[in-house]
Amino acid sequence: MRSILLEGLAVAAIGAAVALGANALSPRGLKLGRDYFPPRLQAQSSGTNLSPKAPGGSTNSAAELLAAKIRAFGLEPAESNRVSQLFNDPRREADLIVFIDARDEKDYKQGHIPGALEFYDPYRDKYLDTVAPVCRIAQRVVVYCHGGDECDDSIQAALTLRDVLHVPKENLLVYGGGFTEWCSNGLPVEIGERNSGQMRR
Amino acid sequence: MAIRWLLGLYFVYMGLNKALHPDLFLKLVRQYDLTSNPCFLNAIAAGLPWFEVFCGLLLLAGVAVRGAALMLLLMLMAFTPLVLHRALTLAAANAQHLCLVKFDCGCGTGEVFACNKLVENCLLMLVSAWLLTGRGRRLSLWFSPFEAACHSGGTDSHVS
Numbered sequence: 001m002r003s004i005l006l007e008g009l010a011v012a013a014i015g016a017a018v019a020l021g022a023n024a025l026s027p028r029g030l031k032l033g034r035d036y037f038p039p040r041l042q043a044q045s046s047g048t049n050l051s052p053k054a055p056g057g058s059t060n061s062a063a064e065l066l067a068a069k070i071r072a073f074g075l076e077p078a079e080s081n082r083v084s085q086l087f088n089d090p091r092r093e094a095d096l097i098v099f100i101d102a103r104d105e106k107d108y109k110q111g112h113i114p115g116a117l118e119f120y121d122p123y124r125d126k127y128l129d130t131v132a133p134v135c136r137i138a139q140r141v142v143v144y145c146h147g148g149d150e151c152d153d154s155i156q157a158a159l160t161l162r163d164v165l166h167v168p169k170e171n172l173l174v175y176g177g178g179f180t181e182w183c184s185n186g187l188p189v190e191i192g193e194r195n196s197g198q199m200r201r
Numbered sequence: 202m203a204i205r206w207l208l209g210l211y212f213v214y215m216g217l218n219k220a221l222h223p224d225l226f227l228k229l230v231r232q233y234d235l236t237s238n239p240c241f242l243n244a245i246a247a248g249l250p251w252f253e254v255f256c257g258l259l260l261l262a263g264v265a266v267r268g269a270a271l272m273l274l275l276m277l278m279a280f281t282p283l284v285l286h287r288a289l290t291l292a293a294a295n296a297q298h299l300c301l302v303k304f305d306c307g308c309g310t311g312e313v314f315a316c317n318k319l320v321e322n323c324l325l326m327l328v329s330a331w332l333l334t335g336r337g338r339r340l341s342l343w344f345s346p347f348e349a350a351c352h353s354g355g356t357d358s359h360v361s
Binding site for chain 2: 002003004005006007008009010011012014015016018019020022023026028029030031032033034035036037104120122123
């Protein structure tokens with residue numbers, strides 16, 4: 001029995017060292033000291049103050065709750081009509097209106113809003129050099145992820161753009177409906193790299 | 202021996218699935234509300250998958266088998282109630298029967314039915330406990346490194 005416990009302790013100690021070492025060496029490893037979920041986001045995710053009531057007393061729609069959640073972070077939500085207008089605005093061609101895709105690389109490659117820049121916040125260092133200069137000169141930056149309940153990635157990315165890259169908050173929009181809504185509206189989707197020219201409907 | 206290898210392969214596979222996407226695993230671990238300390242949360246998400254891979258490799262090689270089995274058993278005993286709790290929460294929220302709840306428990310297999318996962322974990326615990334009894338020595342490199350130290354003059358545990 002004693003030998004089993006000793007073995008277990010040895011496995012635990014060596015295993016923990018190996019595990020943390022492997023994480024440090026892995027290109028996709030996590031930074032242990034970084035807060036991937038800022039405290040405000042955690043507080044809001046728990047549902048605090050995110051249940052506004054409609055004037056008639058009934059609970060508002062999921063879209064309104066999501067918009068309230070986005071506003072609770074000091075960010076401005078954008079609905080699909082507004083996002084479509086911005087997409088069709090000629091300023092987008094000059095990068096004065098920029099779309100930021102906050103989903104991971106795999107999802108981005110499978111399809112994104114045409115011309116959107118990839119910016120997956122957990123690995124933000126990889127994208128900062130590309131995203132920072134474009135966002136700083138843009139007049140409007142629209143951030144999106146999958147949308148709906150899984151909107152935390154776009155909120156997190158928008159917070160990084162605002163707080164780390166100092167993109168003016170009045171220029172930032174969070175598209176709550178996200179890529180899911182974009183696709184369901186039948187809008188164009190680009191696959192592969194940015195400006196690859198490969199489109200799917 | 203085959204059971205030891207199967208268990209080892211299982212944990213190497215599951216561990217690598219998570220270790221290669223620690224960002225996704227971090228989001229899943231966070232759903233369990235284990236801690237509000239980000240460093241601790243990151244350490245769990247960053248370390249646990251590689252730790253599983255490490256234990257799996259030990260089982261495959263037949264090194265410190267009982268120590269590795271003990272660690273796996275402890276992890277399963279810790280996480281299975283958490284999976285059950287989360288499944289019950291989801292079942293209550295969606296007014297579903299527990300066995301109809303399908304979710305990604307962060308176990309490395311994507312979305313699974315809760316009951317299937319719980320049964321699977323119970324089987325894994327049984328196998329780990331079985332290895333703890335000292336079975337699976339065949340073709341092991343160094344089955345029990347501490348056995349000789351604890352039982353001076355005991356039998357040699359190296360089996361090739």
